[in-house]
Amino acid sequence: MNIKPRYVALLMVLAVLLGAAGSYIGIEYFAKGAQESPQTESLANADQNADNPGNTSGEEQNKATEDQSESADLAKVEQAFSTIKENYVSEVDNDKLIEGAVQGMLDTLEDPYSVYMDQETMKQFNQSIESSFQGIGAEVSMVNDKVTIVAPIKGSPAEEAGLKPNDQILKVDGESVEGLDLYEAVLKIRGEKGTEVTLQVDRPGVSEPVTIDIIRDDIPLETVYSNTKEVDGKQVGIIEITSFSEKTSEEFHEALTKLEKDNMDGLVIDVRGNPGGLFTDVQEILKEFIPDDKPIVQVEDRNGEKSRYFSDRKEKKDYPITVLMDEGSASASEILAATMNEAGGYDLVGTQSFGKGTVQQAIPMGDGSTIKLTLYKWLTPNGNWVHEKGVEPTIEVKQPSYFYTNPVEIKEELKYNDNNEKVKNIQKMLKGLGYEPGRTDGYFSQGTKSAVEAFQAENGLEATGDVDEKTGGKLEEAIVEEVRKEENDRQMDKAVEALFE
The missing domain is CATH 3.90.226.10 (2-enoyl-CoA Hydratase; Chain A, domain 1)
Known part of the structure; x- marks a missing residue:
């Protein structure tokens, strides 16, 4: 049978819609107390109407009208496919047009949790999960079209490196992730144990992007x-x-x-x-x-x-x-x-x-691709x-302010009279460690210099009063150690106290 390309497109679109409906039925049936899918009911009744053209009840007439409207909509998709396929200045791949149509439908939902993974993305995604359970260990989501950290996993490289909830990933190894969907970005971040990935993140309350180097490792499976x-x-x-x-x-x-x-x-x-x-x-x-x-x-x-x-x-x-x-x-x-x-x-x-x-539920599309749909x-x-x-x-209850400090990124030494967010971050660290910087507003005062000198002297560093890369690294190590101490966990202390109040 000789079928024109535009009819192939229409059949493929119908297959996508019907495949989704079939999976949707299974999900509804699985959920206790859930009602039959309205989409499935509509398709079933449309088949009945086709078999019984003499039935003209008001309800069935409405359904027939809806079916005609849906057919017109699909005809529009078919026409667009045919127009592009037959007239675009360059030859176009059928699969890419269909993939784009499916992705476009999901994009119109403006729902960061409803996403499409084509065959290749799904294959890579499954392999990266099944083969090694290796990576940085962080849950991510799309928030306002930005790849956003929901939370680092306990004991993971992401937690160790200082990634925090609501960090927005701007670049992976120097390459922008703007325009990528969630899973494309995730595949760039994941990798084999022992390899390094550099993330540039936009952190709420910090004026400049923060750069974080993370060594990938096995991700803990214990929950x-x-x-x-x-x-x-x-x-x-x-x-x-x-x-x-x-x-x-x-x-x-x-x-x-x-x-x-x-x-x-x-x-x-x-x-x-x-x-x-x-x-x-x-x-x-x-x-x-x-x-x-x-x-x-x-x-x-x-x-x-x-x-x-x-x-x-x-x-x-x-x-x-x-x-x-x-x-x-x-x-x-x-x-x-x-x-x-x-x-x-x-x-x-x-x-x-x-x-x-x-x-959300993952809905296989029958060809190796998947829609995760809300x-x-x-x-x-x-x-x-x-x-x-x-x-x-x-x-x-909030934790002490030093719990919310950022990784120290030193491109140029921080010195007396500097005034910026990096200095403010250092001051919060010093204060949390028991060194009094005099102020925490970002101005590198004489009091801040004295506090840096005291920290350097007690940690085997040259007491210059300036914050170089070595001093910044030592400050980070000391803060991580403080955060891990149980006696500094104000939230846990209050949760225990509240039990017996």
Whole structure:
């Protein structure tokens, strides 16, 4: 059969749409309490109308009109494909036109979480994940068309190097990532263990871009860490969740069971810097704590229809609980925090969370490419949508100011009388380390010079009072060491204190 190229295009577009609809049905069926997909219902009825042309009920006439409109829209796509294919000044590849059409449709959604990966990108992405689990270890997202760090993974090279939530990546190894989609940028950042990547990032509150060198390494796969802390004769259990993966709820249950057997008097759940993950796993964890009288989470589809998820637990735990969160807590972490507060009445300690209130599903397109599409909003037990707003703590606590300092980038020595953001950053570090710079406004004063001299003398450096590359490196090392000390973690201290207030 001889089919003109424009009809091939139309058939390919239809295949894309029908393939998505088929996957969408499976997703809806999998979700408890979800309604049948309106898109699927429309397609089914269209087939029935075609088989029964004499049926002219008002509802079916409306559907027929909608089908005619959709056919006209597809005809427009077909015409555009044919016009470009047959008339453009250079020969055009069919596949590229189709790929561009699919990408263009997703771009019009203006949703950073709905993305398309073509066959080659998907192949590279899967290989980079499956082969080694190596890279820098950071969750990223598109925010205002910028590749943005949601949170570095605990113990990862990204965390060690000083990447922070809301850092926006401008360049990778000197090459701009502007115009790249999320996964294209990610593939540039990833790489083999032991190799170095240089990121230039735009950091909120810093006037100049920050350059960060990171040595790629194996990314830790463990997602649950637990320990105990004795406070005034009481045993406090601490469970940190770094992300929500397939085994997180199982690991959490094991950790919680052990702490309960050891007769802990209270529990702190720490989801700071946790970028989220699997929707199902956070539900399983919440079922450990939330009674069945309130939903643990709600999901709303495109028509406003809500599905509510409940636990089968009859009563709350007999010990107090607090949840720790910060600006790097996103998605599933925010579900946990909001639900523990609204349905459990537990305090949230820390700072406002990231603000991601949507649920995505990866939808294979049948040819090796994939669409990750936003299908639902998730809502808190009380029906609140935290998207782009975040979850507010009930007890706001910020870390010491030196926790928020930046890597020291020295191109020219910082000296007396300099006045800039880099000096301000150094002053915050000195103050955090116990050296009094006199001021922290960015002016390199005599007091700052004296503080630098004292730091240099105590760290085996020439006491010049100027900040060169060696001094900057030593300052960074000292600050990282301070940040890692448990006694400096104000948020954790308050979370423990709040248990017994």
